[in-house]
Amino acid sequence: MKNFDSAVTYASYLKVNELLSLQSPRSSGPEHDEMLFIVVHQTYELWFKCVLHELARAQQLLELGDTHSSLPVLGRVRTIxxxxxxxxxxxETMTPLQFNSFRDRLEAASGFQSVQFRELEAVLGRRDKSMVDHLEPNSEPQQRVQSAMNRPALFDSVISYLTKRGHKMPVAVTARDFSEQYEANEEVQESLANTYRNDPEAAMMLERLIDIDEGLQEWRYRHVKMVERTIGMKHGTGGSSGAAYLASTLFKPTFPDLWAVRSRF
Ligand code: HEM
Structure with missing residues:
Protein backbone atom coordinates (compact mmCIF):
# COMPACT_ATOMS: atom_id res chain seq x y z
CA MET A 1 0.00 0.00 0.00
CA LYS A 2 1.31 3.44 -0.91
CA ASN A 3 1.43 5.81 2.01
CA PHE A 4 3.70 8.77 1.33
CA ASP A 5 2.43 10.62 4.43
CA SER A 6 3.60 7.97 6.83
CA ALA A 7 6.00 9.33 9.47
CA VAL A 8 8.40 6.47 8.86
CA THR A 9 9.39 5.55 5.31
CA TYR A 10 11.91 3.15 3.87
CA ALA A 11 14.30 6.05 3.22
CA SER A 12 13.85 7.74 6.58
CA TYR A 13 14.14 4.53 8.62
CA LEU A 14 17.27 3.36 6.81
CA LYS A 15 18.68 6.85 6.26
CA VAL A 16 19.18 5.93 2.63
CA ASN A 17 19.97 9.46 1.47
CA GLU A 18 22.68 9.87 4.10
CA LEU A 19 24.06 6.42 3.32
CA LEU A 20 24.26 7.09 -0.41
CA SER A 21 25.99 10.41 0.15
CA LEU A 22 28.92 8.74 1.92
CA GLN A 23 30.91 7.57 -1.12
CA SER A 24 33.40 10.24 -2.11
CA PRO A 25 35.97 9.08 -4.65
CA ARG A 26 39.19 11.12 -4.32
CA SER A 27 40.18 10.86 -7.96
CA SER A 28 39.14 13.81 -10.07
CA GLY A 29 37.99 11.56 -12.99
CA PRO A 30 36.74 9.86 -10.93
CA GLU A 31 38.55 6.63 -11.77
CA HIS A 32 35.80 4.17 -12.47
CA ASP A 33 36.90 1.45 -10.00
CA GLU A 34 37.29 3.69 -6.98
CA MET A 35 33.54 3.54 -6.34
CA LEU A 36 33.69 -0.25 -6.03
CA PHE A 37 36.70 0.01 -3.73
CA ILE A 38 34.87 2.41 -1.42
CA VAL A 39 31.57 0.53 -1.39
CA VAL A 40 33.24 -2.82 -0.65
CA HIS A 41 35.22 -1.37 2.26
CA GLN A 42 32.18 0.42 3.65
CA THR A 43 30.19 -2.80 3.43
CA TYR A 44 32.90 -4.59 5.43
CA GLU A 45 32.73 -1.92 8.11
CA LEU A 46 28.94 -2.36 8.34
CA TRP A 47 29.34 -6.11 8.73
CA PHE A 48 32.08 -5.58 11.35
CA LYS A 49 29.61 -3.39 13.24
CA CYS A 50 27.00 -6.12 13.07
CA VAL A 51 29.45 -8.85 14.13
CA LEU A 52 30.57 -6.79 17.15
CA HIS A 53 26.93 -6.26 18.10
CA GLU A 54 26.20 -10.00 17.83
CA LEU A 55 29.33 -11.06 19.72
CA ALA A 56 28.49 -8.75 22.62
CA ARG A 57 25.10 -10.48 22.82
CA ALA A 58 26.68 -13.93 22.51
CA GLN A 59 29.01 -13.17 25.43
CA GLN A 60 26.10 -12.02 27.62
CA LEU A 61 24.09 -15.15 26.81
CA LEU A 62 27.04 -17.49 27.34
CA GLU A 63 27.74 -15.96 30.71
CA LEU A 64 24.09 -16.56 31.64
CA GLY A 65 24.53 -20.20 30.57
CA ASP A 66 21.80 -19.82 27.91
CA THR A 67 22.58 -22.42 25.23
CA HIS A 68 19.43 -22.09 23.16
CA SER A 69 19.70 -18.33 22.70
CA SER A 70 23.46 -18.14 22.20
CA LEU A 71 23.75 -20.90 19.57
CA PRO A 72 21.80 -19.01 16.86
CA VAL A 73 23.73 -15.82 17.59
CA LEU A 74 27.05 -17.59 17.07
CA GLY A 75 25.57 -19.27 13.98
CA ARG A 76 24.70 -15.83 12.62
CA VAL A 77 28.26 -14.61 13.15
CA ARG A 78 29.57 -17.67 11.33
CA THR A 79 27.25 -16.92 8.39
CA ILE A 80 28.35 -13.26 8.26
CA GLU A 92 39.11 -9.20 -7.19
CA THR A 93 37.34 -8.16 -10.39
CA MET A 94 39.54 -5.04 -10.17
CA THR A 95 42.87 -5.48 -11.98
CA PRO A 96 46.24 -4.14 -10.73
CA LEU A 97 46.14 -1.42 -13.40
CA GLN A 98 42.66 -0.34 -12.38
CA PHE A 99 43.71 -0.16 -8.71
CA ASN A 100 46.87 1.73 -9.59
CA SER A 101 44.81 4.38 -11.37
CA PHE A 102 43.75 5.75 -7.96
CA ARG A 103 46.05 4.04 -5.40
CA ASP A 104 48.20 7.16 -4.84
CA ARG A 105 45.16 9.06 -3.68
CA LEU A 106 44.80 6.74 -0.68
CA GLU A 107 48.04 8.27 0.68
CA ALA A 108 48.79 6.42 3.96
CA ALA A 109 45.20 5.17 4.45
CA SER A 110 45.05 1.41 4.95
CA GLY A 111 42.82 -1.35 6.34
CA PHE A 112 45.53 -1.53 8.97
CA GLN A 113 43.77 1.46 10.56
CA SER A 114 40.35 -0.21 10.75
CA VAL A 115 39.32 0.34 14.36
CA GLN A 116 36.41 -2.09 14.18
CA PHE A 117 38.69 -4.83 12.84
CA ARG A 118 41.08 -4.30 15.79
CA GLU A 119 38.12 -4.30 18.16
CA LEU A 120 36.89 -7.54 16.60
CA GLU A 121 40.31 -9.13 17.02
CA ALA A 122 40.31 -8.01 20.66
CA VAL A 123 36.82 -9.40 21.33
CA LEU A 124 38.04 -12.67 19.80
CA GLY A 125 40.98 -12.66 22.21
CA ARG A 126 43.90 -10.84 20.58
CA ARG A 127 45.91 -8.91 23.14
CA ASP A 128 48.58 -7.23 21.04
CA LYS A 129 49.20 -3.85 22.65
CA SER A 130 51.11 -2.58 19.62
CA MET A 131 47.75 -2.53 17.78
CA VAL A 132 46.52 0.08 20.28
CA ASP A 133 49.68 2.14 19.80
CA HIS A 134 48.86 2.47 16.07
CA LEU A 135 45.68 4.38 16.91
CA GLU A 136 45.58 8.06 17.84
CA PRO A 137 46.53 8.43 21.53
CA ASN A 138 43.55 8.93 23.89
CA SER A 139 41.11 9.05 20.99
CA GLU A 140 37.70 7.40 21.32
CA PRO A 141 38.70 4.62 18.85
CA GLN A 142 41.85 3.88 20.84
CA GLN A 143 39.84 3.69 24.06
CA ARG A 144 37.32 1.36 22.42
CA VAL A 145 40.00 -1.11 21.36
CA GLN A 146 41.79 -0.82 24.71
CA SER A 147 38.59 -1.47 26.62
CA ALA A 148 37.89 -4.56 24.46
CA MET A 149 41.40 -5.79 25.32
CA ASN A 150 40.77 -5.35 29.04
CA ARG A 151 37.50 -7.22 29.32
CA PRO A 152 36.87 -10.97 29.00
CA ALA A 153 37.20 -12.20 25.40
CA LEU A 154 34.71 -14.53 23.72
CA PHE A 155 36.61 -17.64 24.85
CA ASP A 156 36.55 -16.40 28.47
CA SER A 157 32.76 -16.28 28.22
CA VAL A 158 32.81 -19.82 26.84
CA ILE A 159 34.94 -20.96 29.80
CA SER A 160 32.44 -19.38 32.16
CA TYR A 161 29.55 -21.07 30.26
CA LEU A 162 31.25 -24.46 30.52
CA THR A 163 32.04 -23.97 34.22
CA LYS A 164 28.32 -23.27 34.84
CA ARG A 165 27.55 -26.61 33.19
CA GLY A 166 29.86 -28.42 35.61
CA HIS A 167 32.94 -28.74 33.41
CA LYS A 168 36.06 -28.24 35.51
CA MET A 169 38.36 -25.43 34.45
CA PRO A 170 41.74 -24.47 35.98
CA VAL A 171 41.71 -21.47 38.31
CA ALA A 172 44.68 -20.05 36.40
CA VAL A 173 42.24 -19.63 33.51
CA THR A 174 39.01 -18.66 35.27
CA ALA A 175 40.81 -16.05 37.40
CA ARG A 176 43.22 -14.89 34.74
CA ASP A 177 44.09 -11.28 33.92
CA PHE A 178 41.85 -10.65 30.89
CA SER A 179 44.16 -7.98 29.53
CA GLU A 180 46.85 -10.63 28.92
CA GLN A 181 46.96 -12.96 25.91
CA TYR A 182 45.26 -16.29 26.62
CA GLU A 183 47.66 -19.19 26.16
CA ALA A 184 46.62 -22.72 25.12
CA ASN A 185 46.11 -24.83 28.22
CA GLU A 186 46.20 -28.64 28.50
CA GLU A 187 43.75 -28.79 31.41
CA VAL A 188 41.27 -26.77 29.38
CA GLN A 189 41.80 -29.15 26.48
CA GLU A 190 41.08 -32.11 28.78
CA SER A 191 37.86 -30.45 29.85
CA LEU A 192 36.91 -29.65 26.23
CA ALA A 193 37.51 -33.29 25.29
CA ASN A 194 35.09 -34.35 28.04
CA THR A 195 32.60 -31.77 26.83
CA TYR A 196 32.72 -33.20 23.32
CA ARG A 197 32.24 -36.70 24.70
CA ASN A 198 29.52 -36.06 27.29
CA ASP A 199 27.75 -32.77 26.63
CA PRO A 200 26.35 -32.60 23.07
CA GLU A 201 24.66 -29.22 23.60
CA ALA A 202 27.88 -27.53 24.67
CA ALA A 203 29.72 -29.43 21.91
CA MET A 204 27.46 -27.70 19.35
CA MET A 205 28.56 -24.39 20.84
CA LEU A 206 32.21 -25.33 20.45
CA GLU A 207 31.61 -26.20 16.80
CA ARG A 208 30.18 -22.73 16.14
CA LEU A 209 33.33 -21.27 17.68
CA ILE A 210 35.62 -23.27 15.47
CA ASP A 211 33.50 -22.16 12.48
CA ILE A 212 34.19 -18.54 13.46
CA ASP A 213 37.90 -19.21 13.97
CA GLU A 214 38.13 -20.88 10.57
CA GLY A 215 36.11 -18.03 9.05
CA LEU A 216 38.58 -15.40 10.24
CA GLN A 217 41.51 -17.48 9.01
CA GLU A 218 39.82 -17.90 5.63
CA TRP A 219 39.25 -14.15 5.40
CA ARG A 220 42.94 -13.49 6.14
CA TYR A 221 43.99 -15.96 3.47
CA ARG A 222 41.64 -14.51 0.83
CA HIS A 223 42.72 -10.98 1.76
CA VAL A 224 46.43 -11.76 1.38
CA LYS A 225 45.81 -13.43 -2.00
CA MET A 226 43.74 -10.45 -3.13
CA VAL A 227 46.56 -8.15 -2.04
CA GLU A 228 49.18 -10.26 -3.84
CA ARG A 229 47.23 -10.34 -7.10
CA THR A 230 46.49 -6.61 -6.93
CA ILE A 231 49.81 -5.09 -5.77
CA GLY A 232 52.23 -8.04 -5.97
CA MET A 233 55.01 -7.74 -3.38
CA LYS A 234 54.87 -3.93 -3.15
CA HIS A 235 54.68 -2.23 0.26
CA GLY A 236 51.23 -1.37 1.65
CA THR A 237 49.85 2.15 1.84
CA GLY A 238 49.88 1.63 5.63
CA GLY A 239 53.67 1.26 5.51
CA SER A 240 53.98 -2.49 6.08
CA SER A 241 55.81 -4.89 3.76
CA GLY A 242 52.37 -5.70 2.26
CA ALA A 243 51.63 -9.31 1.29
CA ALA A 244 54.70 -10.51 3.24
CA TYR A 245 53.41 -8.91 6.47
CA LEU A 246 49.90 -10.23 5.86
CA ALA A 247 51.23 -13.75 5.25
CA SER A 248 52.73 -13.64 8.76
CA THR A 249 49.18 -13.33 10.17
CA LEU A 250 47.99 -16.57 8.53
CA PHE A 251 47.24 -19.89 10.25
CA LYS A 252 47.10 -18.35 13.72
CA PRO A 253 44.12 -19.91 15.48
CA THR A 254 41.81 -17.76 17.56
CA PHE A 255 40.89 -20.62 19.90
CA PRO A 256 44.05 -22.79 20.04
CA ASP A 257 42.60 -25.30 22.54
CA LEU A 258 39.75 -26.10 20.18
CA TRP A 259 42.22 -27.11 17.47
CA ALA A 260 44.54 -28.98 19.85
CA VAL A 261 41.73 -31.06 21.31
CA ARG A 262 41.02 -32.65 17.93
CA SER A 263 44.18 -34.76 18.09
CA ARG A 264 42.89 -36.43 21.25
CA PHE A 265 40.02 -38.34 19.67
C1 HEM B 1 42.65 -4.12 -3.54
C2 HEM B 1 42.25 -4.37 -2.33
C3 HEM B 1 43.13 -4.32 -1.11
C4 HEM B 1 44.47 -4.14 -1.01
C5 HEM B 1 45.50 -3.96 -2.14
C6 HEM B 1 44.80 -4.19 0.39
C7 HEM B 1 46.07 -4.06 0.89
C8 HEM B 1 46.41 -4.20 2.22
C9 HEM B 1 47.77 -4.16 2.72
C10 HEM B 1 49.02 -4.03 1.87
C11 HEM B 1 47.69 -4.32 4.07
C12 HEM B 1 48.86 -4.33 5.06
C13 HEM B 1 48.95 -3.02 5.79
C14 HEM B 1 49.53 -1.92 4.92
O1 HEM B 1 50.75 -1.79 4.84
O2 HEM B 1 48.74 -1.17 4.32
C15 HEM B 1 46.29 -4.45 4.43
C16 HEM B 1 45.82 -4.62 5.70
C17 HEM B 1 44.50 -4.74 6.01
N1 HEM B 1 43.42 -4.65 5.13
FE1 HEM B 1 43.53 -4.57 3.14
N2 HEM B 1 43.66 -4.41 1.12
C18 HEM B 1 42.61 -4.49 0.25
C19 HEM B 1 41.28 -4.66 0.57
C20 HEM B 1 40.78 -4.75 1.85
C21 HEM B 1 39.39 -4.86 2.19
C22 HEM B 1 38.22 -4.95 1.22
C23 HEM B 1 39.32 -4.86 3.53
C24 HEM B 1 38.06 -4.93 4.30
C25 HEM B 1 37.87 -4.28 5.40
C26 HEM B 1 40.67 -4.77 4.06
C27 HEM B 1 41.01 -4.74 5.38
C28 HEM B 1 42.29 -4.80 5.85
C29 HEM B 1 42.61 -4.98 7.25
C30 HEM B 1 41.63 -5.17 8.39
C31 HEM B 1 44.00 -4.96 7.34
C32 HEM B 1 44.83 -5.18 8.60
C33 HEM B 1 45.19 -6.67 8.65
C34 HEM B 1 46.11 -7.04 9.79
O3 HEM B 1 46.89 -6.21 10.29
O4 HEM B 1 46.10 -8.24 10.16
N3 HEM B 1 41.53 -4.70 2.99
N4 HEM B 1 45.53 -4.37 3.27
Whole structure:
Protein backbone atom coordinates (compact mmCIF):
# COMPACT_ATOMS: atom_id res chain seq x y z
CA MET A 1 0.00 0.00 0.00
CA LYS A 2 1.31 3.44 -0.91
CA ASN A 3 1.43 5.81 2.01
CA PHE A 4 3.70 8.77 1.33
CA ASP A 5 2.43 10.62 4.43
CA SER A 6 3.60 7.97 6.83
CA ALA A 7 6.00 9.33 9.47
CA VAL A 8 8.40 6.47 8.86
CA THR A 9 9.39 5.55 5.31
CA TYR A 10 11.91 3.15 3.87
CA ALA A 11 14.30 6.05 3.22
CA SER A 12 13.85 7.74 6.58
CA TYR A 13 14.14 4.53 8.62
CA LEU A 14 17.27 3.36 6.81
CA LYS A 15 18.68 6.85 6.26
CA VAL A 16 19.18 5.93 2.63
CA ASN A 17 19.97 9.46 1.47
CA GLU A 18 22.68 9.87 4.10
CA LEU A 19 24.06 6.42 3.32
CA LEU A 20 24.26 7.09 -0.41
CA SER A 21 25.99 10.41 0.15
CA LEU A 22 28.92 8.74 1.92
CA GLN A 23 30.91 7.57 -1.12
CA SER A 24 33.40 10.24 -2.11
CA PRO A 25 35.97 9.08 -4.65
CA ARG A 26 39.19 11.12 -4.32
CA SER A 27 40.18 10.86 -7.96
CA SER A 28 39.14 13.81 -10.07
CA GLY A 29 37.99 11.56 -12.99
CA PRO A 30 36.74 9.86 -10.93
CA GLU A 31 38.55 6.63 -11.77
CA HIS A 32 35.80 4.17 -12.47
CA ASP A 33 36.90 1.45 -10.00
CA GLU A 34 37.29 3.69 -6.98
CA MET A 35 33.54 3.54 -6.34
CA LEU A 36 33.69 -0.25 -6.03
CA PHE A 37 36.70 0.01 -3.73
CA ILE A 38 34.87 2.41 -1.42
CA VAL A 39 31.57 0.53 -1.39
CA VAL A 40 33.24 -2.82 -0.65
CA HIS A 41 35.22 -1.37 2.26
CA GLN A 42 32.18 0.42 3.65
CA THR A 43 30.19 -2.80 3.43
CA TYR A 44 32.90 -4.59 5.43
CA GLU A 45 32.73 -1.92 8.11
CA LEU A 46 28.94 -2.36 8.34
CA TRP A 47 29.34 -6.11 8.73
CA PHE A 48 32.08 -5.58 11.35
CA LYS A 49 29.61 -3.39 13.24
CA CYS A 50 27.00 -6.12 13.07
CA VAL A 51 29.45 -8.85 14.13
CA LEU A 52 30.57 -6.79 17.15
CA HIS A 53 26.93 -6.26 18.10
CA GLU A 54 26.20 -10.00 17.83
CA LEU A 55 29.33 -11.06 19.72
CA ALA A 56 28.49 -8.75 22.62
CA ARG A 57 25.10 -10.48 22.82
CA ALA A 58 26.68 -13.93 22.51
CA GLN A 59 29.01 -13.17 25.43
CA GLN A 60 26.10 -12.02 27.62
CA LEU A 61 24.09 -15.15 26.81
CA LEU A 62 27.04 -17.49 27.34
CA GLU A 63 27.74 -15.96 30.71
CA LEU A 64 24.09 -16.56 31.64
CA GLY A 65 24.53 -20.20 30.57
CA ASP A 66 21.80 -19.82 27.91
CA THR A 67 22.58 -22.42 25.23
CA HIS A 68 19.43 -22.09 23.16
CA SER A 69 19.70 -18.33 22.70
CA SER A 70 23.46 -18.14 22.20
CA LEU A 71 23.75 -20.90 19.57
CA PRO A 72 21.80 -19.01 16.86
CA VAL A 73 23.73 -15.82 17.59
CA LEU A 74 27.05 -17.59 17.07
CA GLY A 75 25.57 -19.27 13.98
CA ARG A 76 24.70 -15.83 12.62
CA VAL A 77 28.26 -14.61 13.15
CA ARG A 78 29.57 -17.67 11.33
CA THR A 79 27.25 -16.92 8.39
CA ILE A 80 28.35 -13.26 8.26
CA UNK A 81 31.96 -14.45 8.13
CA UNK A 82 31.09 -16.53 5.07
CA UNK A 83 29.79 -13.36 3.40
CA UNK A 84 32.93 -11.47 4.45
CA UNK A 85 35.06 -14.12 2.77
CA UNK A 86 32.97 -14.33 -0.41
CA UNK A 87 32.91 -10.54 -0.84
CA UNK A 88 36.61 -10.70 -1.70
CA UNK A 89 35.53 -12.09 -5.10
CA UNK A 90 33.91 -8.77 -5.95
CA UNK A 91 37.00 -6.67 -5.32
CA GLU A 92 39.11 -9.20 -7.19
CA THR A 93 37.34 -8.16 -10.39
CA MET A 94 39.54 -5.04 -10.17
CA THR A 95 42.87 -5.48 -11.98
CA PRO A 96 46.24 -4.14 -10.73
CA LEU A 97 46.14 -1.42 -13.40
CA GLN A 98 42.66 -0.34 -12.38
CA PHE A 99 43.71 -0.16 -8.71
CA ASN A 100 46.87 1.73 -9.59
CA SER A 101 44.81 4.38 -11.37
CA PHE A 102 43.75 5.75 -7.96
CA ARG A 103 46.05 4.04 -5.40
CA ASP A 104 48.20 7.16 -4.84
CA ARG A 105 45.16 9.06 -3.68
CA LEU A 106 44.80 6.74 -0.68
CA GLU A 107 48.04 8.27 0.68
CA ALA A 108 48.79 6.42 3.96
CA ALA A 109 45.20 5.17 4.45
CA SER A 110 45.05 1.41 4.95
CA GLY A 111 42.82 -1.35 6.34
CA PHE A 112 45.53 -1.53 8.97
CA GLN A 113 43.77 1.46 10.56
CA SER A 114 40.35 -0.21 10.75
CA VAL A 115 39.32 0.34 14.36
CA GLN A 116 36.41 -2.09 14.18
CA PHE A 117 38.69 -4.83 12.84
CA ARG A 118 41.08 -4.30 15.79
CA GLU A 119 38.12 -4.30 18.16
CA LEU A 120 36.89 -7.54 16.60
CA GLU A 121 40.31 -9.13 17.02
CA ALA A 122 40.31 -8.01 20.66
CA VAL A 123 36.82 -9.40 21.33
CA LEU A 124 38.04 -12.67 19.80
CA GLY A 125 40.98 -12.66 22.21
CA ARG A 126 43.90 -10.84 20.58
CA ARG A 127 45.91 -8.91 23.14
CA ASP A 128 48.58 -7.23 21.04
CA LYS A 129 49.20 -3.85 22.65
CA SER A 130 51.11 -2.58 19.62
CA MET A 131 47.75 -2.53 17.78
CA VAL A 132 46.52 0.08 20.28
CA ASP A 133 49.68 2.14 19.80
CA HIS A 134 48.86 2.47 16.07
CA LEU A 135 45.68 4.38 16.91
CA GLU A 136 45.58 8.06 17.84
CA PRO A 137 46.53 8.43 21.53
CA ASN A 138 43.55 8.93 23.89
CA SER A 139 41.11 9.05 20.99
CA GLU A 140 37.70 7.40 21.32
CA PRO A 141 38.70 4.62 18.85
CA GLN A 142 41.85 3.88 20.84
CA GLN A 143 39.84 3.69 24.06
CA ARG A 144 37.32 1.36 22.42
CA VAL A 145 40.00 -1.11 21.36
CA GLN A 146 41.79 -0.82 24.71
CA SER A 147 38.59 -1.47 26.62
CA ALA A 148 37.89 -4.56 24.46
CA MET A 149 41.40 -5.79 25.32
CA ASN A 150 40.77 -5.35 29.04
CA ARG A 151 37.50 -7.22 29.32
CA PRO A 152 36.87 -10.97 29.00
CA ALA A 153 37.20 -12.20 25.40
CA LEU A 154 34.71 -14.53 23.72
CA PHE A 155 36.61 -17.64 24.85
CA ASP A 156 36.55 -16.40 28.47
CA SER A 157 32.76 -16.28 28.22
CA VAL A 158 32.81 -19.82 26.84
CA ILE A 159 34.94 -20.96 29.80
CA SER A 160 32.44 -19.38 32.16
CA TYR A 161 29.55 -21.07 30.26
CA LEU A 162 31.25 -24.46 30.52
CA THR A 163 32.04 -23.97 34.22
CA LYS A 164 28.32 -23.27 34.84
CA ARG A 165 27.55 -26.61 33.19
CA GLY A 166 29.86 -28.42 35.61
CA HIS A 167 32.94 -28.74 33.41
CA LYS A 168 36.06 -28.24 35.51
CA MET A 169 38.36 -25.43 34.45
CA PRO A 170 41.74 -24.47 35.98
CA VAL A 171 41.71 -21.47 38.31
CA ALA A 172 44.68 -20.05 36.40
CA VAL A 173 42.24 -19.63 33.51
CA THR A 174 39.01 -18.66 35.27
CA ALA A 175 40.81 -16.05 37.40
CA ARG A 176 43.22 -14.89 34.74
CA ASP A 177 44.09 -11.28 33.92
CA PHE A 178 41.85 -10.65 30.89
CA SER A 179 44.16 -7.98 29.53
CA GLU A 180 46.85 -10.63 28.92
CA GLN A 181 46.96 -12.96 25.91
CA TYR A 182 45.26 -16.29 26.62
CA GLU A 183 47.66 -19.19 26.16
CA ALA A 184 46.62 -22.72 25.12
CA ASN A 185 46.11 -24.83 28.22
CA GLU A 186 46.20 -28.64 28.50
CA GLU A 187 43.75 -28.79 31.41
CA VAL A 188 41.27 -26.77 29.38
CA GLN A 189 41.80 -29.15 26.48
CA GLU A 190 41.08 -32.11 28.78
CA SER A 191 37.86 -30.45 29.85
CA LEU A 192 36.91 -29.65 26.23
CA ALA A 193 37.51 -33.29 25.29
CA ASN A 194 35.09 -34.35 28.04
CA THR A 195 32.60 -31.77 26.83
CA TYR A 196 32.72 -33.20 23.32
CA ARG A 197 32.24 -36.70 24.70
CA ASN A 198 29.52 -36.06 27.29
CA ASP A 199 27.75 -32.77 26.63
CA PRO A 200 26.35 -32.60 23.07
CA GLU A 201 24.66 -29.22 23.60
CA ALA A 202 27.88 -27.53 24.67
CA ALA A 203 29.72 -29.43 21.91
CA MET A 204 27.46 -27.70 19.35
CA MET A 205 28.56 -24.39 20.84
CA LEU A 206 32.21 -25.33 20.45
CA GLU A 207 31.61 -26.20 16.80
CA ARG A 208 30.18 -22.73 16.14
CA LEU A 209 33.33 -21.27 17.68
CA ILE A 210 35.62 -23.27 15.47
CA ASP A 211 33.50 -22.16 12.48
CA ILE A 212 34.19 -18.54 13.46
CA ASP A 213 37.90 -19.21 13.97
CA GLU A 214 38.13 -20.88 10.57
CA GLY A 215 36.11 -18.03 9.05
CA LEU A 216 38.58 -15.40 10.24
CA GLN A 217 41.51 -17.48 9.01
CA GLU A 218 39.82 -17.90 5.63
CA TRP A 219 39.25 -14.15 5.40
CA ARG A 220 42.94 -13.49 6.14
CA TYR A 221 43.99 -15.96 3.47
CA ARG A 222 41.64 -14.51 0.83
CA HIS A 223 42.72 -10.98 1.76
CA VAL A 224 46.43 -11.76 1.38
CA LYS A 225 45.81 -13.43 -2.00
CA MET A 226 43.74 -10.45 -3.13
CA VAL A 227 46.56 -8.15 -2.04
CA GLU A 228 49.18 -10.26 -3.84
CA ARG A 229 47.23 -10.34 -7.10
CA THR A 230 46.49 -6.61 -6.93
CA ILE A 231 49.81 -5.09 -5.77
CA GLY A 232 52.23 -8.04 -5.97
CA MET A 233 55.01 -7.74 -3.38
CA LYS A 234 54.87 -3.93 -3.15
CA HIS A 235 54.68 -2.23 0.26
CA GLY A 236 51.23 -1.37 1.65
CA THR A 237 49.85 2.15 1.84
CA GLY A 238 49.88 1.63 5.63
CA GLY A 239 53.67 1.26 5.51
CA SER A 240 53.98 -2.49 6.08
CA SER A 241 55.81 -4.89 3.76
CA GLY A 242 52.37 -5.70 2.26
CA ALA A 243 51.63 -9.31 1.29
CA ALA A 244 54.70 -10.51 3.24
CA TYR A 245 53.41 -8.91 6.47
CA LEU A 246 49.90 -10.23 5.86
CA ALA A 247 51.23 -13.75 5.25
CA SER A 248 52.73 -13.64 8.76
CA THR A 249 49.18 -13.33 10.17
CA LEU A 250 47.99 -16.57 8.53
CA PHE A 251 47.24 -19.89 10.25
CA LYS A 252 47.10 -18.35 13.72
CA PRO A 253 44.12 -19.91 15.48
CA THR A 254 41.81 -17.76 17.56
CA PHE A 255 40.89 -20.62 19.90
CA PRO A 256 44.05 -22.79 20.04
CA ASP A 257 42.60 -25.30 22.54
CA LEU A 258 39.75 -26.10 20.18
CA TRP A 259 42.22 -27.11 17.47
CA ALA A 260 44.54 -28.98 19.85
CA VAL A 261 41.73 -31.06 21.31
CA ARG A 262 41.02 -32.65 17.93
CA SER A 263 44.18 -34.76 18.09
CA ARG A 264 42.89 -36.43 21.25
CA PHE A 265 40.02 -38.34 19.67
C1 HEM B 1 42.65 -4.12 -3.54
C2 HEM B 1 42.25 -4.37 -2.33
C3 HEM B 1 43.13 -4.32 -1.11
C4 HEM B 1 44.47 -4.14 -1.01
C5 HEM B 1 45.50 -3.96 -2.14
C6 HEM B 1 44.80 -4.19 0.39
C7 HEM B 1 46.07 -4.06 0.89
C8 HEM B 1 46.41 -4.20 2.22
C9 HEM B 1 47.77 -4.16 2.72
C10 HEM B 1 49.02 -4.03 1.87
C11 HEM B 1 47.69 -4.32 4.07
C12 HEM B 1 48.86 -4.33 5.06
C13 HEM B 1 48.95 -3.02 5.79
C14 HEM B 1 49.53 -1.92 4.92
O1 HEM B 1 50.75 -1.79 4.84
O2 HEM B 1 48.74 -1.17 4.32
C15 HEM B 1 46.29 -4.45 4.43
C16 HEM B 1 45.82 -4.62 5.70
C17 HEM B 1 44.50 -4.74 6.01
N1 HEM B 1 43.42 -4.65 5.13
FE1 HEM B 1 43.53 -4.57 3.14
N2 HEM B 1 43.66 -4.41 1.12
C18 HEM B 1 42.61 -4.49 0.25
C19 HEM B 1 41.28 -4.66 0.57
C20 HEM B 1 40.78 -4.75 1.85
C21 HEM B 1 39.39 -4.86 2.19
C22 HEM B 1 38.22 -4.95 1.22
C23 HEM B 1 39.32 -4.86 3.53
C24 HEM B 1 38.06 -4.93 4.30
C25 HEM B 1 37.87 -4.28 5.40
C26 HEM B 1 40.67 -4.77 4.06
C27 HEM B 1 41.01 -4.74 5.38
C28 HEM B 1 42.29 -4.80 5.85
C29 HEM B 1 42.61 -4.98 7.25
C30 HEM B 1 41.63 -5.17 8.39
C31 HEM B 1 44.00 -4.96 7.34
C32 HEM B 1 44.83 -5.18 8.60
C33 HEM B 1 45.19 -6.67 8.65
C34 HEM B 1 46.11 -7.04 9.79
O3 HEM B 1 46.89 -6.21 10.29
O4 HEM B 1 46.10 -8.24 10.16
N3 HEM B 1 41.53 -4.70 2.99
N4 HEM B 1 45.53 -4.37 3.27
Missing amino acids: FKVLVSQVDIL
